[in-house]
Amino acid sequence: MFLALVIVIILSLILVMIRALLGPTLYDRLLAVNSAGTKVVILIAAYGFLTGRPDFVDIALLYALINYIATIAVLKFFEYGDLGSGAYQEDDL
């Protein structure tokens, strides 16, 4: 059962990678990488069950949080062109 799960996730990871490499716009690539992040989270969790030691779910948990930060950072870069802190700050006024 876990083997089938891991195989399905790796297959869909390959499909998502095709989109990330082909993707006509940057947003397609970003969407594909974000989706690959979710799949990797599931893959790491499922792999622990496949080898019979489900103690390594910590890394899946960490990835669930880190992946989001990277996506938001890239989007902030898209929107503003830099990573400066805060849109308007009080002493700018």
Added chain:
Amino acid sequence: MSVDAIVIEHVIVMVLLTLLIVVAVGIIILNDLLTAVILSGLYSLLSATVFVAMDAVDVALTEAAVGAGISTIILLGTLSFTKRVQKPQEHNNYAALIIVVMTGGALIYGTLDLPSYGDPNSPANSHPQLAQHYLTESQKEIDIPNVVTSVLASYRGYDTLGETAVVFTAAIGVLSLLGLRRRRRKEDPLLTDKQQRKQQNEDN
């Protein structure tokens, strides 16, 4: 663990390593630098999965935090100072290619001397006291229940300190370049409205 399980594990690791190579070639071929940054995030995702599959959980944790989180942000910060598209290459730099190929070949030749993955006869495993000492005495000596933590933070503490210093220096360098620039949008009607209101308040 049965033989089948070992074969399955090896096949999964091989497939993931092949995907890593595909992503790396994609990063080299594509000209858009922002795309390269996004794909490097995908690369570190896959390499962390490989680390988990090869039981190097601590390295996978580091790769997750540094590779996917910090390095993407540092690369983006660097990118905000330069253009988004790679400069077209005007001349062929064969000398650089030769140097890179020779360095890569030397590194691959170096890996031939390393013990193979999970080898019971490797020096680290066959040394009479080393592994035994860590497993039995670390609880007494360092008083930390997790052996990996005590090796990482105490037995080879200077090494870890050096690594942390390198990452910290890189982050401080990039932040000191980045954090000083502020966005200003003078033509924004909301902002001018706020400014006017603030001035009115000050006048009152």
Added chain:
Amino acid sequence: MLLIDIISGVFIFIGCLFVFGGAVGLVRMPDFYTRLHAASVTDTGGLLFISIGLILQAAFVFDNPMAAIKIALTIVFLFFTAPTASHAVAKAALMANIIPQCQNGKSVVDESLTALYKDKDKDLSSVLMPVDPPEIISNFANAEADNKDKST
């Protein structure tokens, strides 16, 4: 034991359908916004069902309640972050003037709105993001203060 295996197997199978369908959709769908749908299916449906299956396995077969709790936490975090990330990607794409397409070649959004998107000089933020509530409240308060000033 067998019952738990069957139940979690069914959950994992449904989750696999979601994940694989989402991945195929991400490759086959014609434009960005439809691909967004496919990607979201993986983040919500696939993750939820597979995680439920894994939680059942961890709690009852592997006898490891800590792993079950960690997977549950993963669901909670991803259910906060994944929709936020999808929304941010969609908003950024809309801001970058990527127009949704329809099958018969006509744009699915209103013509006037499309013209607005194409006109890069116009400020899109007023159309896409109406003034946020605190701003409205403070505007209202200011207007009231102005009226009082006039009356006195």
